[in-house]
Amino acid sequence: MLFPTVQFAIFFPIVLALSWALMSRPRVWKPFIIFASFVFYAAASWRFCLLLGGITLGNQAAAVLVGRAEDDRRRRLITAGAVVLDLAVLGVFKYYSFFISQEADLLHQLGLGVPLPLVTIALPVGVSFYTFQAISYVVDVKRRLVAPASLLDAAVYLSFFPHLVAGPIVRAREFLPQLASPRDPDNVAVGPGVALIALGLIKKVVIADYLARTVVDPVFAVPQAYGGLDCLLAAYSYTAQIYCDFSGYTDIAIGLALLMGFVFPQNFRSPYRATGFRDFWRRWHMTLSRFLRDFLYIPLGGNRGGPLMVYRNLMITMLLAGLWHGAAWTFVLWGAFHGTGLCLEHAYGGRFRLPAWVRWFVTLNLVVFGWILFRSQSLSLFWTFLTRFAHPGVPSLWSATVIVAIVLVIGLQLLPAEPLMAVQLRIERLRPVVLAIGLALVIVLVSATVPSQGVPPFIYFRF
Amino acid sequence: MSRFSDGRIRRVRARDAVFVMFFAGLILVLLQGASIRKSGNELKPGVERDAVLAVGRPAADIADGLPFAEASRKATAFLEPEPNLGGPGGFQQAAGAAGQLGAVTPDAFDPAAIGAKPPPRRKLKTLLVTGDSMVEPLDADLAQSLAPKGVHVISDAHVGTGISSTLLVNWGKLSAYQVKHDHPEAVVVFIGANDGFPMPGAGGKEVECCSAEWAAIYANRVRQIAATYRQNGVAKVYWITLPTPREPARQTIARVVNAAIPVAVAPWAAQVRVIDSVPIFTPGAVYRDSMKIGGTPTIVRKSDGIHLNEAGSSLLARNVLSSIGKDFTY
Numbered sequence: 072m073l074f075p076t077v078q079f080a081i082f083f084p085i086v087l088a089l090s091w092a093l094m095s096r097p098r099v100w101k102p103f104i105i106f107a108s109f110v111f112y113a114a115a116s117w118r119f120c121l122l123l124g125g126i127t128l129g130n131q132a133a134a135v136l137v138g139r140a141e142d143d144r145r146r147r148l149i150t151a152g153a154v155v156l157d158l159a160v161l162g163v164f165k166y167y168s169f170f171i172s173q174e175a176d177l178l179h180q181l182g183l184g185v186p187l188p189l190v191t192i193a194l195p196v197g198v199s200f201y202t203f204q205a206i207s208y209v210v211d212v213k214r215r216l217v218a219p220a221s222l223l224d225a226a227v228y229l230s231f232f233p234h235l236v237a238g239p240i241v242r243a244r245e246f247l248p249q250l251a252s253p254r255d256p257d258n259v260a261v262g263p264g265v266a267l268i269a270l271g272l273i274k275k276v277v278i279a280d281y282l283a284r285t286v287v288d289p290v291f292a293v294p295q296a297y298g299g300l301d302c303l304l305a306a307y308s309y310t311a312q313i314y315c316d317f318s319g320y321t322d323i324a325i326g327l328a329l330l331m332g333f334v335f336p337q338n339f340r341s342p343y344r345a346t347g348f349r350d351f352w353r354r355w356h357m358t359l360s361r362f363l364r365d366f367l368y369i370p371l372g373g374n375r376g377g378p379l380m381v382y383r384n385l386m387i388t389m390l391l392a393g394l395w396h397g398a399a400w401t402f403v404l405w406g407a408f409h410g411t412g413l414c415l416e417h418a419y420g421g422r423f424r425l426p427a428w429v430r431w432f433v434t435l436n437l438v439v440f441g442w443i444l445f446r447s448q449s450l451s452l453f454w455t456f457l458t459r460f461a462h463p464g465v466p467s468l469w470s471a472t473v474i475v476a477i478v479l480v481i482g483l484q485l486l487p488a489e490p491l492m493a494v495q496l497r498i499e500r501l502r503p504v505v506l507a508i509g510l511a512l513v514i515v516l517v518s519a520t521v522p523s524q525g526v527p528p529f530i531y532f533r534f
Numbered sequence: 535m536s537r538f539s540d541g542r543i544r545r546v547r548a549r550d551a552v553f554v555m556f557f558a559g560l561i562l563v564l565l566q567g568a569s570i571r572k573s574g575n576e577l578k579p580g581v582e583r584d585a586v587l588a589v590g591r592p593a594a595d596i597a598d599g600l601p602f603a604e605a606s607r608k609a610t611a612f613l614e615p616e617p618n619l620g621g622p623g624g625f626q627q628a629a630g631a632a633g634q635l636g637a638v639t640p641d642a643f644d645p646a647a648i649g650a651k652p653p654p655r656r657k658l659k660t661l662l663v664t665g666d667s668m669v670e671p672l673d674a675d676l677a678q679s680l681a682p683k684g685v686h687v688i689s690d691a692h693v694g695t696g697i698s699s700t701l702l703v704n705w706g707k708l709s710a711y712q713v714k715h716d717h718p719e720a721v722v723v724f725i726g727a728n729d730g731f732p733m734p735g736a737g738g739k740e741v742e743c744c745s746a747e748w749a750a751i752y753a754n755r756v757r758q759i760a761a762t763y764r765q766n767g768v769a770k771v772y773w774i775t776l777p778t779p780r781e782p783a784r785q786t787i788a789r790v791v792n793a794a795i796p797v798a799v800a801p802w803a804a805q806v807r808v809i810d811s812v813p814i815f816t817p818g819a820v821y822r823d824s825m826k827i828g829g830t831p832t833i834v835r836k837s838d839g840i841h842l843n844e845a846g847s848s849l850l851a852r853n854v855l856s857s858i859g860k861d862f863t864y
Contacts, residue, residue, distance in 0.1 A: 077573040078582055080562070081589050084555035091548040114582060194837060256548035265554055284615070289689070292674035296681030330551045448671070448844070503550040504557065511561035518566065519610035 072114035073529070074323045075276055075517070082111065083327065090331055094253045101223040101250075104231065111232040112197070119195040122160070123230060129156060130205040131225040134212045138219035150213040157202045164198055166398045197236035199395060201229055203362055208243040210366060217244040224250050233327040237320050237531040239338040240358040246333070254332025262499030265506045267326030269513040274319030275529065276517045278476050282312040284522065286468050291446050294456040298464015302456055308473060309446050310439045311480035313530055314342065317356070320529045341484035343438070346430040347420065348412035351438060359395075363388050381417055386410040396445070401453060405445045412437060435481070565606040567597025572620075575701050576694070625706045625755050636801070641767060644803040646860075658862035660686045662718035662763075665725035667693040668776070671844060672724060675851035683864045688716050696728035697755050698743070706755065709762040720862060721763040722854055724774040727840055730787035744790040752791065756798035764805045770861045771806040772854055773799060777846075778816035780839025789819065807857050811850060815842070 072079050086107045093100040113120050133153035140146045208228065211217045220228065220243070228246050290297050290305035297305070321338040328335045338358050345351035352360045371384040386407070393406020425433075447453035483491070501509070563570070571590035577583035597603040645652040661680060663673040673689035680687050690712060695703040705725075712718070733751045735741040741748045756773075763771045775792040778785055792812065799806040812819055815834060824833045827849055834846030842850060858864075 077570050077586055077590070078577075080559070081586060084552070084559055087555055088552045091552060094548070254548075258545045259548050259551050261546045261551045261554060264551065281615075292671065292689070293677035293681050293687070296677055296687065330555070332548070448674075503546060503554050507554040507557035508561060510554065511558040511565070514558070514562060515565050515606055516610060516613065518569065519613035520615060522615045 072111050074320065074327075075272055078114065080514075082107075087330055091256055094256060094332070097250075097253055100253070101227050105223070105226045108227075108230040108232040108235060112230070112235060115196045115236075119197075122164075122195050122198065123201060123235075126157070126160065126201060126205050127226050127229045128222075129153070130209055130229070131220075131222050133209050134219040134225065137209060137212050146213050150209055153209045154206050157206050161198060161202045164194055166394075170398075200238045200240060201235060203240050203359075204229055204243075206366065207240070207362060211243050217247060220247050220250075231328075231333075233324045233331070233333075234335060237317075237324070237529055238356075238358055239321055239324065239335050240362050241335055245336060249333050256332075259332055260329045260499075261503060262501060262506060264326040264329035265510050266495065266499050267322040267329070269510050271319040271322030271324075271326065272513060272517045274315035274322065277520050278480065279312045279316035279319060279530075281520065282308040282315075282473065282476060285470075286473055287312055287446070290468070291448065291452070291456070294452060294459050297459060297468070298462055298466065299460040300463050300466040301468045302459040304466065304468055304473065306439050306443050307477050310343070310442050311477045313442060313446075314339070315480060316530045320531065341488075343435055343481045343484045344431070345434050345438070346427055347434055348409060348416050348437075349420075351434060352409070352413075359392070363392055367391065378418065382414045385413045385417065389413065400450055401444055401447050404450070405441055408441050408444060431485075563593040563596055564600060564602045565597070566603065567593035567595070568603060570594065572701055576699070620700060620702055620704055620707075622700060622704070625700070625704070625758060639801065641802045641804045642800060644807075647803070652860075655861060655863050656719075658685050658719055658858065658864045660688065660716060660718045661720045661722065661858075662688045662690060662712060662716050663722045663724075664690045664692070664712065665723050665774075666695050666728050667691065668727050668774075668841060669722075669724040670841075670847075672722070672774075672842070672847045672851055672854070675847050676722065676854060679851065679855055680864055685864050688718065690716075694728055695725075696731065697725060697759070698729040698733050698752060699731040705759055706762075709759045713762055713765060718763075718769060720770045720772065720858060722772045722774070722858075723759070723763070726776045726788065726791040727779070727784075729791055730784075744786050749790050749794045749797075753794035753798040756795055757801075760799045760802065760806050764802055767802075767805055769805070770858075771799070771802075772809055772857050773806060774809045774850070774854070775811050777811045777814070777835075777842065778819045778821050780821045780835075784840065785819070785821070809850075809853060809857055811853075814849065814853060815846060 072082065086104075090100065090104060090107075093103050109120050109123070112123060130153055133149055137146050137149050137153075140149060208217075208220075208225065212219050224247055227250060228241075228243060231246075234241055286301075286305050286308040290301055291309070294302055294305075318339040325335045325338075336358055338356060340354040340357065342351055342355035345354050368384055368388045371387060372380050373384060374381055389406040389410030390403060391406070392409070393402045393404070396402040396405070443456055444453055447456060498509075567590075571587065571594035574583055574586035574590040577586060643650070658680070661676065663669055663676055669689075669691045670693075673687070673691060677687040677689060692703050692708065695705070697705050700706075712721075729752070730743040732740040732742050733748065733755075735747055735751055741751060760771055760773065763769060773795055775795055776788040779788055792810075796808050799808060815825065816822060821839065823835050823839075824831055826832070827834070827845065832845045834842060834849065836843045
């Protein structure tokens with residue numbers, strides 16, 4: 072079920088009302104919210120619910136066993152087993168077809184047969200996110216950062232529908248304490264919740280989908296049909312699109328959770344304000360960054376062991392970050408690009424004292440370059456896209472609306488935070504009836520911009 | 535997380551949260567009730583559709599009785615990205631023509647089929663590639679091949695639409711709009727994956743898929759669309775049949791859709807070519823994920839068992855280009 076659909080607009084108010092009605096009785100509320108979350112997920116496919124159920128049961132069993140084990144070696148073994156199984160599930164559903172195709176090509180070139188059947192496997196929506204959450208749960212139990220939860224609590228944590236299909240990746244120690252006692256019905260951040268939902272809809276439907284439809288999709292599909300100026304516009308348009316699409320989804324997810332009394336971690340913090348790669352990854356998809364830091368980079372050794380080890384750890388982390396986004400070489404190379412940026416920053420960052428605006432400008436344009444690779448449908452199309460810059464051509468896609476959209480998306484992130492926060496707080500403090508009217512009007516305006524093709528899915532649903 | 539612990543944030547009661555959602559919903563019913571019903575009608579039969587229509591039908595009845603919906607539509611018309619191409623009207627002419635005995639014309643004969651001299655090939659300037667989601671990424675493949683040769687390739691996919699359902703997009707209206715707007719010399723059509731909806735037959739009674747009567751209604755609609763695209767013989771149309779999908783229920787629909795297409799375009803074999811994807815991807819109408827391309831085993835379908843993936847689309851594009859190359863130079 073997509074957030075910006077009529078189905079969800081009917082589903083959520085009913086679930087919200089019942090959730091608060093049952094909140095004071097956790098023994099009824101928890102099964103209810105699990106049921107509602109599975110109904111939400113089953114809209115994609117009821118078969119996916121079996122996988123989610125299996126992941127939940129398997130990881131909960133591992134967490135309980137880890138919690139009971141006194142011996143540290145046994146704890147490590149059980150945790151490793153759970154992590155391996157989670158990654159195996161992810162690997163099969165997400166990467167089987169990719170690796171088999173690559174293997175088939177290689178073996179065919181060597182004149183050998185194809186040992187494994189070439190079949191396609193449906194990718195369950197959200198599997199990349201809830202397997203990572205499951206891993207973080209078991210590992211945090213092993214590290215004694217959180218106690219093993221009850222089965223009901225673990226099921227609520229892993230299946231909670233606002234974050235189920237595209238994050239944010241909420242850690243168990245952030246969410247489980249919120250389940251320890253019923254949410255206070257007299258203390259609900261309604262204003263921020265509604266404001267975030269409205270903002271998310273505008274970002275996704277009005278800005279992101281518009282840029283995709285008018286500039287990004289046509290140019291990235293056939294870059295050779297466009298001149299360099301149009302390709303340049305497409306690169307910056309995609310930079311704005313992916314931010315609005317993903318942060319828009321996150322805003323809606325966080326807003327929905329707030330209305331239900333739960334607080335999710337922040338996932339974006341003005342990423343296009345970054346003045347370096349490290350700064351970028353502290354602002355972009357923050358919950359994935361910290362997951363990779365805590366469960367991959369630091370266990371590999373982190374910043375310990377000398378520069379070469381640090382570079383190794385950074386490259387492994389970022390290569391896997393790229394691969395996590397999808398089974399394609401463009402994603403892997405995108406990860407490698409960012410890994411290289413991080414390594415160079417680590418090696419030389421302190422030697423050059425550049426003005427902040429120069430560092431920002433360079434970082435932004437390197438990030439834009441990375442997005443070209445990320446968005447390209449293949450390496451050959453990526454190369455074709457780059458070669459178009461040698462042929463400026465007549466710009467056919469430039470329009471005031473597109474330029475304003477790009478400038479707005481990047482420019483607002485450069486403004487000082489406090490004035491924007493003050494405006495945001497004013498909106499959030501409006502009376503409920505004004506919030507309701509505002510939300511309805513935003514939905515009406517947003518709906519008017521939707522073409523006959525409907526609303527495309529969020530970009531990160533594909534991951 | 536700390537931002538929501540900010541003491542400046544106004545905290546209200548949970549019932550205010552519920553009030554906001556339901557009051558906003560009420561406003562939306564008044565302003566967009568008919569859209570809610572329309573959204574429900576566009577869904578495939580099932581629990582989801584029933585749930586949406588349970589809200590949508592009374593919402594539409596309420597909205598239709600009040601002036602707010604029309605006022606809202608007019609006030610936001612400037613934001614609409616395209617004209618309203620849904621709803622009834624586009625296929626009335628086709629329904630009226632049923633039963634009449636039309637004369638066979640020379641256009642019914644492909645010159646190559648009867649050993650006649652084909653007309654000289656002309657330079658292709660504008661190609662329209664259209665259809666439902668099946669046309670992606672075929673449109674990109676065709677554009678990648680033709681755009682560098684100076685052909686203006688217009689990609690106009692309408693995902694989720696079908697010929698048998700006019701709620702979202704009426705293909706009779708859309709095809710007329712496309713021809714008027716784009717003036718294509720050639721049109722590639724790949725559609726049918728979302729078909730199988732009941733259509734009004736003689737006397738206005740709904741005919742369920744997939745009887746001969748349904749096939750005839752469908753073929754009449756295809757005929758009208760093809761007639762629009764061929765622009766009185768000025769343009770060429772390349773209509774692609776559906777490769778056999780994986781699910782048995784969809785296979786039934788695809789079989790009828792594919793049978794209707796050649797029947798529909800028979801009067802204009804000289805200008806409307808049927809590119810049959812079934813023998814290419816699913817010989818004998820037996821579904822398969824993979825096939826050998828150039829001797830290499832290759833996955834050609836997406837995981838949904840319906841669409842072609844990049845490799846499959848690339849292969850189809852070569853077939854389409856081969857057909858286009860018989861009529862045009864580029």
